[in-house]
Amino acid sequence: MARERKFSTDELFQATKLLLLKHGYEGFTFSLLADYLHVSRGAIYKYYENKEELISEFMLYEMNEFLLDIKGIEQIDGFQDQLDFLIRIMFKNEKIQQLIEMGKEIPKSTNEKARVNKEKLDMLHLQMYHNLQGFVLKGKEEKKLNASIPDGLILGYIFQSVAIPNHFDIPQTEWVDSIKEMICHGILKR
Amino acid sequence: MARERKFSTDELFQATKLLLLKHGYEGFTFSLLADYLHVSRGAIYKYYENKEELISEFMLYEMNEFLLDIKGIEQIDGFQDQLDFLIRIMFKNEKIQQLIEMGKEIPKSTNEKARVNKEKLDMLHLQMYHNLQGFVLKGKEEKKLNASIPDGLILGYIFQSVAIPNHFDIPQTEWVDSIKEMICHGILKR
DNA sequence: CCCTAAAGTGACACTTGTGTTACTTTGTTT
DNA sequence: AAACAAAGTAACACAAGTGTCACTTTAGGG
The missing domain is CATH 1.10.10 (Arc Repressor Mutant, subunit A)
Known part of the structure; x- marks a missing residue:
């Protein structure tokens, strides 16, 4: 240097x-x-030549970090523990959905590197769902997950639920526990 | 004219x-x-003097339309019918959460009208939760809703759930029914 | 000690968006 | 049909973002 x-x-x-x-x-x-x-x-x-290149490069970095976190699920046995793990990871990466949605705003650039990065990003997005497919399938086989819901939607649902804006400033612990409860059992009384 | x-x-x-x-x-x-x-x-x-004024005016219009829709819940008897109605209204106004979040990006402007509109908007946002408070309380009293979840979070949860991006192009009917199922009973098998 | 090369700067030319104003167009009113 | 007023336009001055390049700074190697 x-x-x-x-x-x-x-x-x-x-x-x-x-x-x-x-x-x-x-x-x-x-x-x-x-x-x-x-x-x-x-x-x-x-x-970085321009914004597209920088942001696509950044998104790639974030996505890889996230995928690394997610891969940890493979080291865990038992469906309920895996679900707990997944929800914890999702809360840790609360902002990533928002970033992923932003990644889709990157216009098709003249910049070659940005174009390639965008393709890689789409791949990683698919790979993420793929990595979690195992978890969902296992859950359905073990009759733990509702088998009538499409796999991708179950994942998208968990994804989305952790990103609810906390407008009323409910304390973190109660917030997380409540959302976990709703993800598992819905809003209706059991 | x-x-x-x-x-x-x-x-x-x-x-x-x-x-x-x-x-x-x-x-x-x-x-x-x-x-x-x-x-x-x-x-x-x-x-319109500028972007802030136009968008705040637009948001006010959208929000009022939405509140009008929501008020329809008062004409309905029975908790389950009210819940069905609410979810239908939420799907009809799928994009409004995204718009509301954008409304919060409006910077505090020098423009007086924009400033007043932003205040009105905050009021309407609170009023919306207020209008639905009755529904939630009734649900909890009738032991239909899980009483351990804070009222605002139950509403935020329904709000958020209808806005899941349909990346896998699941057909509309299956999509809506699945989300409804998850909102009510969660992702776990009953 | 001086030369090299990576790191960083500041200024320039260009593009895009903003807000204003003098001006033109076009229905209505008298 | 003249005049009026609301609707719309085009052009200007300005502000902010973009991309580039000649130049300066600085740590390390010969």
Whole structure:
């Protein structure tokens, strides 16, 4: 290295995540990011040709981290423990659905790397469902999961449920327990 | 009227909805809207000082329509019928949660009308939960709803569940029935 | 010690969006 | 048919984002 870098890739991705969630895809700009990191825009352009390339690269990183988390489910025995694990992971990665939806806003770019990254991203998205397919199938075979619900929907449902906005500031523990209860048994009294 | 208008408020709001959902809050511009309506930007500025004012006005309109729909629940007897009605209304207004979240992106503007509209919007949001409080309380009293879940969360949960993205293109009827089933009884086998 | 090369900067040219205004168009009113 | 007023346009000045490039800074190797 000829000169020390003012920001690491980790710092850059962390800032990207924060600013993307705060301002949305279109509201996110290199100026915002550069200001946040206390560097000039030019410095960021040294590493990424444009917004599409940066964000697609960032999304790939986030998605891989998430998939790594999810793979942990394979080390766990017993359906109920797996479900508990999955819900915990989902809460830990609460924001990723929002990021994934943003990833879909990336326009088809002239930038080759961004195009390739977008394809990889779609692959990872499928792979994620694939990795969890085993869990769902096992649950249905063991008569633990309602077999009449399509596999993908069960997963999408868990995904969606952990992202309910907490408008009424219900304390974290009660919040998580209540959502878990509803995911498992619904809103009706048992 | 001195001259026929090229676009009605209804057309304008419909276009606003479409473009907001397509491009997001920051991605939405007067140029986009003007092009869509085949008028000049200036024509829109005749009615709204800026984006904040237009969008807050639009959100107020959408929210009032939605509240009107929701009020229909008071004409219905019996908890289960009310729940069916509510879920049907939620599916009909599938996109409104997304719009409400966007409404929160409106920055505190210098524009007085936008500021007032934002306050009204917050009021309507609370009123919506208030209007449905009766339904939830009744459900809990009649021992139909799980009483250990906070009222606001039960509503937020229904809200959120109807907005699951249908990535796998499951047919509408199966989709709706499955989600209804999960809202009521969860993902586990009964 | 000086040269190299990566890291970073600042300025430039360009594009896109904003808000305003003088002007034109077009129904209605008298 | 003249005049009026609301509707709409086109052009201007400005602000903000983009992408590039010549230039400066700085750690390390010869």
